[in-house]
Amino acid sequence: MLVLMTGKWIDMKKGILFSVLLVLGICITVLLNKDSENEMTITPVTDTSDQTILTFWRNYGNVAENQAFELMIASFERAHPNIDIEMNAIQYGDYEMKLRTEIATGKPPDLMLIDSPNLALYARIGVLHPLTDDVMEERLDKDLPPALLEGVSYQDEVYLMPLVQPGAALYYNRHLFREAGIPFPSKNPHEPMTWNEVLEAARKITDPEKGVVGIDPAQGFPGGEAPSYFKSPIIWQFGGELLSPDGSTANGYLNSPESIEALTFYKDLYHRHDVAEVQLPPRAFENGKIGMTVYGSWELSRLRETDPEFKIGEDFDIAPLPKGIEQVAPNGGWSMGISSNTQYPDEAWTFISYMTDYEAMRIYVDQTGEPPARQSIVQSFPEFLEYPENIFLTQSQIYSKSRPVTPAYPFLSDAVKTLFEEIVIENAEVKEAADRAVSKIDSGIQEQNKYTNDIYLFPQ
Structure with missing residues (x-):
């Protein structure tokens, strides 16, 4: 007869002997320890009967x-x-x-x-x-x-x-600013650069022959939640909104004149002023290929870990996010x-x-x-x-x-991501793309309003 012990087959006699030794071991409920006077002390086994996992x-x-x-x-x-x-x-x-x-x-x-x-x-x-x-x-x-x-x-x-x-800030390359003769931005968190000042600095920094880009304004075009987190503030900074205060519609908000102005400014960085690029090389900021970029607060620790020679105060610094008519950061x-x-x-x-x-x-x-x-x-x-x-x-x-707390948020997040991709990557007309995003969000709101208890409706 065979028993399975610790992944190996052994015969029954050895199994019995093993079991006896195991039982004896379990029955020993004291630990013998020598104290400073070489006397024996007894440590009771911890009671785990009330353990919560x-x-x-x-x-x-x-x-x-x-x-x-x-x-x-x-x-x-x-x-x-x-x-x-x-x-x-x-x-x-x-x-x-x-x-x-x-x-x-x-x-x-x-x-x-x-x-x-x-x-x-x-x-x-x-x-x-x-x-x-x-x-x-x-x-x-x-x-x-x-x-x-x-x-x-x-x-x-x-x-x-x-x-x-968490938060985000404008990271800038000190060497590229110095070479372009641009004063360093203020380190005062209450004194951000305006977007127009950022544009002027990006124009001076951009050098196609050297492969240097003026700015990556909002973390490029990744998937997931990053586009909504980093790009929504641009709309807010120009006085726009993503959604109505009661969360019932995006119409009149994401496609409002203020939002259209923000979206147009963003698109123009790529297509009119040529100071931003869709495709960027790996580690472009650390390698001196971007003058300014928007990073999260967590990037400070990443930069310290991945490139300790690229130092804040020597190679780069940070400033508050740029403002339009308002100073706004994501939260x-x-x-x-x-x-x-x-x-x-x-x-x-x-x-x-x-x-x-x-x-x-x-x-x-x-x-x-x-x-x-x-x-x-x-x-x-x-x-x-x-x-x-x-x-x-x-x-x-x-x-x-x-960002808006709404059951339809996944629809909103995906619509914002697609909207920015359309106006830059596909060079779509801004108002038309904004209207499509509004339609997608409002349809999502209507769908969510039909169901109150279903998990499967959560879109990816």
Whole structure:
């Protein structure tokens, strides 16, 4: 007779002997340790009968972010030994679909990261546990910048808790500015360049013979959520909007005169002024092929890691995002939520509260350089009050705006992405492309209004 032990087949006698030894080992419930006086001490085995296991899903980030989460969870588990966190980090491109599949099959994780614009999709069908009472009890509603709090709320309920205050800024190459005889932009977060000043600088920097481009105005043309995050501010900066205040329509907003002016200016950077290019070489900014680019706050840590010789203050610097008639920066990002299906809402909130408090945020800041979401916590890190981090923090606290929280947001995000691609890559007429985007968004709103409980309608 055979038994399977540790992947190998052994005979029954050896199996019995192994089992006896295993039972004897389990029965030994003391550990013998010599103290300083060479006496024997007894350490009882830890009782794990009340152990709580929480599943936590998040999108797989960059190296610094991934390391931060590992260290933060280890810190939490030391502080709360009766709670174990099982983290599942999923590639960005697969995350939303896998999460929605688990929700649709009734097996969501206890905790999850959600990109705040998608909040309404989940909140409306009741898959998120409201956090309003917990947030109010700990007075966190007073500890978040207003725009950030608005971005994690839906229909007067708070559903998500942000970890950090992400942002974007204008990164510029000091060498190219100096060679073109252009004064460096102000480092004062309240004094951005105007878009017209940016255009003039881009004209002087652009050198086709050397392959130097004046500006990449909004992260090129990637997939995913990046186009909406980086390009929506251009519309806001010119006084336009994406959606009506009540979220019922994009007509009269995304195709308003102000929005058309913003879109036209953006298109002209490529087709009229020839200071921007659709195709850019890899690492174009670090290699001196772009004078200005718009990057997220997280790019500072990436640049330090991937190209430590390309240094801020020597090779590049940052300035606040350009303004049109208004100074506006994007806000909102990945925030923590609790499943309405969890059996452990109190323990889940304990985890969220810890992850956004000082001890865990100290780890996150050390790893990523990102400013904490809670204003009382960020004040504990004086570096965020100084350049360059103060650029992102000031924009987030004073000049930021969140993308619309609406169940139809995926339709809106895809329409914005397509709109910018059409007017630049396809050289489409701006007003016609804007009207098509409006039609797509309004159709999505109508579709979402027909259904209130279906997960499968969430578009990719």
